Amino acid sequence: MxxxxxxxxxxxxxxxxxxxxxxxxxxxxxxxxxxxxxxxxxxxxxxxxxxxxxxxxxxxxxxxxxxxxxxxxxxxxxxxxxxxxxxxxxxxxxxxxxxxxxxxxxxxxxxxxxxxxxxxxxxxxxxxxxxxxxxxxxxxxxxxxxxxxxxxxxxxxxxxxxxxxxxxxxxxxxxxxxxxxxxxxxxxxxNATGANGARPARVGCVVWWFPAQVLYSQSSYPSLASHVSRAQASGLPGASFAAPLHRTSDPTRTSTNRNLACGDAPSIAGLSCDEYPLASTYEGLASGGTRRTFDNCNINAPTGVTGPTGASACMITATENNAQGGIMVGFYYDNRVLEADPYRVGVGT
Incomplete structure (x- = not known):
């Protein structure tokens, strides 16, 4: 059978x-x-x-x-x-x-x-x-x-x-x-992104791990774009998918990053101190490393420093530095960038 x-x-x-x-x-x-x-x-x-x-x-x-x-x-x-x-x-x-x-x-x-x-x-x-x-x-x-x-x-x-x-x-x-x-x-x-000026708080959904890019215009913000370009060229992260920045929403960490980078910045009319990586990131000086700067930045720190750790400080046009804050708030809102989310910083025309 x-x-x-x-x-x-x-x-x-x-x-x-x-x-x-x-x-x-x-x-x-x-x-x-x-x-x-x-x-x-x-x-x-x-x-x-x-x-x-x-x-x-x-x-x-x-x-x-x-x-x-x-x-x-x-x-x-x-x-x-x-x-x-x-x-x-x-x-x-x-x-x-x-x-x-x-x-x-x-x-x-x-x-x-x-x-x-x-x-x-x-x-x-x-x-x-x-x-x-x-x-x-x-x-x-x-x-x-x-x-x-x-x-x-x-x-x-x-x-x-x-x-x-x-x-x-x-x-x-x-x-x-x-x-x-x-x-x-x-x-x-x-529903944690919050409102942005006239744009209301709303519920939305994103692929959280994709590092969206915020762009700084060279024509609109020349001194800001110049500092970011030089900082990234020196090896600091944020330009690539492989090495993005990560947002921190902790005000204490943000304040520490800013103070370590710009706490002793000089008072110069029309200028203010810009730090890169941004103070609102986990890659700032609160994570370690040393401060660096570049020629004509009016910051008392070493020049010619390279590598992925630390932060750069430079005195840039104050109005551009103030505008950067609005750019970042809008970017976080549009892309729902929350605590520890990755993102990239680019320089455009």
Missing amino acids: TEVDHGGECVTPVEAVKPASDLSTLDALPFPIWCNDSGNNIPVSASRTEACNLYGLRLTTTRTVNGVTTKTGELMMNVYDYEFSSPDLPSWQHQIGVAPMSGWGDAATASVSGSMTATNQCTTQGPNTFPIQSLSPTNGVLREGYAGATTTATAVGAIGNCTTTWNLVFTTPGYNPVTTTSSLEEVRCD
Whole structure:
């Protein structure tokens, strides 16, 4: 008598097969090409409001006859997880795409469906659908699901994180269904940013770990831009993704940073002391290091110092230094930069 089971099916993560071109134009929103920069199942981002993760999955089907198990098919897929939010809205979207890249045998006849759940300070919102879709042909075209989430961190001062998880079900005729999950936890929502002049306090959501960039204009703020450029060129952090600054909202730390950098600055009409890294960062002199300066800065400190630790001080035009405060307040508001969040400082035209 021949004994045959109902077949086995499993799904395992693998390296993605990264396409050379952009993705399907049939997406609810086109998955961004920079999603291909993701690797080792680590999400990437190109802005403060978007995050994407690309990884591979392998679906394997097997049959066991008289105790001997034989592989009957294999399907290689790319999975694209994509979240996009707004700093002015309490909700965001989590979109998922499954792209079959190659396959053979029974596994190549599989279909996929799914639904999304939300945990921590959030709930699902609106349509939550990944209708069953065939994974044949294996042509790299995305099969998609789309769902929304909304934060419950809406009280004044509240900060909430969320994990949204797609539960994917792979169904192959003649085999038991197999499931896997795909999660993102990149979005943070808050009502802690506060108001900014005429712009009101509001709830919004961002990819908190992406270091947005504040720009100082050389034409509008020449002395400020000159000091920041020279400070960064000397090795102080803040210009790059690899070495961003991190905001501190601790007034004691901010005051210590400022006093160590500018506490003994001279009184010169029309000028005031600027410190870099900014006093409102964890990279200031409260974290250690020594003060440095540059020629014509009117600060009693060594010049020619290089390296990533310490801070630079320079007397710059007072009106520019005052304007910098407003620039930073607006930047923190627009990008929801909270305590310990990373950001970059750039100099533009």
